[in-house]
Amino acid sequence: MRLFLSVCLFFLVSCGDDNFKKYAALSEFRVLxxxxxxxxxxxxxxxxxxxxVVSDIANEGRTVTMKVESCVDPGIATGEEVNCEGEALYQLITEENIDLNALLGASYYTGAINSIDITVPENILANRSPIEQFNGIDYLVIFNFSVGGEELxxxxRRIKVSTKPEKNSNPxxxxxxxxxxxANEQALSLVAGESPQEFSFLDLTGEQKTSKEVYYLSWFTSSGEIENSQVYVDEETKITLDSNLPNEAVVVVFLRDGRGGSDFLVKKLP
Amino acid sequence: MKFVIYTILYSLLFIQFAWAEKIQVKGIVKEMGSRRLMKETKIFFLPEKVVAVTNEFGEFSVTLDDQKKWDVIVNLAGYKKFKESLEIKEGRVFNIYLEKIEYNLFETTIVAKSDKRDPTKKSLTYTDFYSTPGAGGDPVKAVSNLPGINRSTQGARVVIQGGTPDDTQYGVNQQYVPIVFHFGGITSVIMPEAIESVDYLSAGYGPEYGKAIGGIINLNTRSPRTDRYYGIGFLDIFNGGLLVEGPVSEKGSFLLSARRSWVGEVLKKIAEEEDGFDFTVAPSYTDATFVYEYNKSKAKKYSVTGLYSLDELKFVLDMPLGNDPSTRGDFKNETGFHRVIGRFDHELSKNKKYFTSLAVGGDQIFFKINDQFLDVDSTNYTLRSEYQMKKTSWTHYFGLDWSYEDYNVGINLPFFDSDNGGIRNPFSLGESRAGRREGNWYELGFYSRHNYQLNNEGNWVFTPAMRLDYYSATEEGESLVDKLLWQPRFSMKYLLSDYEFFRLSSGIYNQLPEEREVNSLAGNPYLKPLIARHLNIGYENDLRKGSTDGLKVYTGLFYKDLNDLVNSSSRLVERAGTFTTENFSNESSGEIYGGEIYLQYKNDQWALNTSYTIARSNRVDQYGVKQLSQFDQTHNFNVIGSYQYERWTFSTRFRFVTGNPRTPVNGAIYDADNDVYVPVRGDFFSERNKDFLQLDLRIDRKFIFRDWILSAYLDIQNVTNRSNSEGLNYNYDYSESKVTSGIPVLPTFGLKGEF
Known part of the structure; x- marks a missing residue:
């Protein structure tokens, strides 16, 4: 009870600040x-x-270093640090330079960069409880982007590893x-290609239950403001570009299913 | 002829006196406003100097000559002199109303002798807490002025001597209740007018209580009035309420109070009108208290107390809070409990008595945000009994403290990591874990206390005591014997005089981990109870020596050694042949030490209470890293002064408290699956908020009418509108922050009518 009083208190006192930089605004290097x-x-x-999928508009294209490591989730949800060093089944996947100008310059320095392949170690579910085996455990992949040794x-992200017969797929x-x-206010909306998946899971007592994904969207823009930048897929939101219109702008939307599945779209204006 | 005339005149005069009949006059003497019946009060009738005395019902009866006017005089200490010329007529019943000189008494007092078997116990009575500035008449808020009580940043919870809010247990009439405050700490769960006193027990408390390694806050409901029906109605900006009480038979009496808040509506209105004020939650609460007492005889008393409390919150979040996608949508929270507490007190003889008290009730929590929820419904039975026996030099107490709970818990929530340095992870970070379970658990406690004072007059008082607890909720321990928790406790006093003594209290204390930590659904049922060792020494001197005016001094030093504290654990442990996440373990520890002083001074019109606590509260985490506790407050200084003039009382409170420790955030890591940022924390609690300073003012005024009293008050919290830091508020990726301020200047105006 005491914990949830604290949680409620958090909601009671939570407040934003209009002077903070906006979540939806694209400028400095950012992974979307x-x-x-x-x-x-x-x-x-x-x-x-x-x-x-990254954006680096303010720097107009530069070379960044991407280091990728992976390991079994050390327990981020239970308070452990997001760090793979010394963790079980650690892998250094890659450490490479990426020329954002060459890759993204044509799309206003925003978009997908190099893909990397990761082989999930076998038998990482061995000896896990039936609930963890069915619901899955997370294989963690950490990306570190830097320039000249300085972390950007x-x-x-997680790769879910499970014995579930029907695996999650991307929306x-x-x-x-x-x-x-x-400069006028414009509506933003999106249609998903399919309905959210129904999926099964074992609850804490071991009983099999079903649930349904909830699709939600994250909108980003390089110009102006988005009214509600994080909305459900069936919700419309609004964008108003800067009154002093730029020559070009980019709007990005990410669709997520809440279980690791995602898709995205980059709209370059004009 | 002259003789004849004199004879006639004399005869006429004689006849007149002879015809002056004696008449029976009856009356009642009451206190003006409260209509309290004044017993043993003398009424003088002049010029004949006839005296009447009231009986226990305030009634008098006197035989007077039937002359037209009498001067009636009542001159009673503490009351304005009553003098009126009254016409006396046969059959007339006089109501005489005496007006008190002072209706507003203000004194923050540590109750001294009455049932103060526990040297660590401090109590505030209604008179003490009602007029405390900054407390809004609330008993538990007023307790925060006592030494050893931290300034709470978690409004609804009380932190004792550098512990955590979870280390404090709450009770009503010595029976456990889950909460003592309504949502956000606005007010306590019982109408203040229904409370006789609030007790606060700190380090080294006695064996009667257990299951709390910090201390105890206990509210005592008061006995209903037996002289007549009585009512109170009040309203202020937060809530309104009613209380009625009175006799129902010769030996029985009742009290019923109820309150309903409208603070939600007020806050909604403010939120609508104030640009930039993001108060999205509109809390409301309801509570009711019922007391029935039946005094069968001087030795036997029965009572039933009913409690009901419900806090509700409902709102829709159109946008996620802190750009955390899970924190949007329908939000609902209901927290409630109800209890029926039956109690029987029996004085078997001058030296033997016992009581037994059974509480039956339920707790409800429902918390929902979108499809994530916590739903707890439990039925509780608690029994407390005590037998007391006095011998020449010994007083023995034997008691039991038993509780049983039937629960039904449903959750669909991510794991909550509480070892986060006060910087919460996003709600979306963890995957929801769902499940529902029914079950029961029980706790058994036995205690004995043995006071020894040679012939009840020796200088030394020794009190060895023992408490034994058993928790069925934890699987730790292979057998019943392994699970028994023996907790020896000891206190002693050295009396320098009736009013001056040194004291020492120590003991071992335990506490069950929180329900969410120890339950088999999402916690670790193999957790051990938390253990604390307390030592408290002090010196007290009541220089008033029995009078009401003067100085009283209380000092103390305390030390608490904490072990088997609970921390989160992501370690894999073997359970039934497979490996699963441990969730929680008992690998943290801590120590708290400090000193406290409390000075009370009072004369006719002035009162001054000063408390100062210096303390250090450290924790050692599961990795052996030593850090400050989240609730460490080095200095805590409170001064309350009051001045009373006729029906006015002016009071003020000044507080200085060291800023709370906080954890710096050194950046954030983006969770690409859930579109949230996870804070990267620096050394836990290695920085502090700015020191807290606050000045509160309160003005009380009573308007006395013949049959009722109207009280009005103006309570202004933070009168200087100082912006006190309560922490930092971060943007979505923790790259920007802004100080979160505490309450601005907050005036509260209230009215109360007593009928």
């Missing part, structure tokens, strides 16, 4: 998401391809609202 071709796999030595961004974006390089 990491796509996995298979968000959920078995522990049978499967390979997953991961593709980061650290980010991570897809079917279409989105048309927007133009205009």
């Amino acid at each position: 998401g990491i796509l996995a071709d298979n968000p959920e796999v078995s522990d049978t030595n499967e390979t997953v391809s991961l593709t980061p 961004v650290r980010t991570f 897809t974006i079917s279409s989105s609202s048309d927007i133009s390089l205009s």
